[in-house]
Amino acid sequence: MAEQARSIAIIGAGVIGTAAAFALSREGWRVVLFDRAPPGEAGASFGNAGHVATELVEPLPAPALLFNFWRELFVLGGVLDIPLRRILSPWAMRFARAAFQRREHTALLAPFVRPAVPALIELLAQAERPDLIRQNGHFQVWMGRSAARDAQAQAKAMEKLEVATRPAPAEVVEAARNAARAEHGAGLWFPNCAHVLDPLEVVRAFAAAARKLGASFQRHEVMAIRPAPEGCEVVTPGSSTRVTAAVVCAGVWSGPLLKPFGLKVPIEAARGYHVQMPDAAPLVDAPIVYSDQNIVVTPMAGRMRATSFMEFTASDAPADPRKAAWLRASVRELGYTCDEAAPAWVGPRPVLPDYLPAIGRSAALPGLYYAFAHQHIGLTLAAVTARAVADLVAGRPRPDLTGFDLRRFGG
Ligand SMILES: Cc1cc2nc3c(=O)[nH]c(=O)nc-3n(C[C@H](O)[C@H](O)[C@H](O)COP(=O)(O)OP(=O)(O)OC[C@H]3O[C@@H](n4cnc5c(N)ncnc54)[C@H](O)[C@@H]3O)c2cc1C
Incomplete structure (x- = not known):
């Protein structure tokens, strides 16, 4: 059994775990990062849209969605795939309850999301990879008959949330409209957003920067965390590692590691x-959110990436080939070069029913912390969360995190 002084284990080397590993290494902790796969390769962080989405200050559950979600169902041509038994599940009931707490939940989430761009720029600069992020904002476009009205309504909604928007330059809207051969077009520019050129490289950059400061990486499945004298023990097949503290950053797989400590993780x-579209040309050097199609297209290093879908199923269920086929056909309709062999990927966004992250500390085992469930904005929140985890572990006073404590689900 390995023994370390002032050492901290981080379970999960996605963007949250590696950002936290780097932040804690910078504070002098001896970090041991665990993952069953190389950093960034096995979870949601591998294939996201690369959008640093500071406009997403509101959690998703909303009354309007409860009444209109059926319009988005995959069986009706939309991007939401949720089987009936999940619509009737306790998770969905909690989601419905959260829809009526949106204002309070926004008050918790928004202050976390707003500083995300400068925080990520700073952390990437500290990791010596400032080149990975571009702060050109993003564009949202509409191309239906009501495009102009939709853009106006969105601008108003964003203004209420204090999210800056400007009308998109005419040449951007024209480029999108011409490429898609659409009759109508309108768009907004979100100047305070950003994008990364390669989400996997971001994870690798944080992992490499942590390693430079002495962090080690253990490629193992973590089976359990156990209390140990003056800390905890991280159990992997055939061995265990004694550490002063541990942080569970295991994305959608975090629940079983926390359950023994009485924490409920719905x-x-x-x-x-x-x-991925290696032969497609970007219309502009920023993500474009195609609102009518619910597709985000992001220019990345050496290729374009289009993302979509919310598919509620087991995290390890086989990929549904119809969805990649739909994405390929849809981006072709939008004017991008994308052949049938364009590589596809599916990955699990970790979502709690109130769409707030889980960041906190176990009461049962004081050296045990957690940071996961960053829903659709884990890349966006990586640096902010890393800072929050470092503050929590150091016992520094910081803005209240109780809204993200898992005890909100009982236990
Ligand atoms: C299609 C798509 C598009 C997205 N677009 C965006 C976007 O544009 N902007 C944005 O901000 N966010 C986006 N997201 C969300 C974002 O990708 C996630 O919120 C984020 O990646 C979650 O990071 P994570 O580190 O918590 O989890 P993950 O990346 O899933 O990492 C968890 C890691 O834990 C490891 N692990 C789990 N259990 C164990 C165990 N017991 N032992 C060892 N290792 C373990 C896994 O192997 C994995 O590597 C998108 C997600 C998807 C799927």
């Missing part, structure tokens, strides 16, 4: 798909 995988 988490679901809201899976999303991407296709």
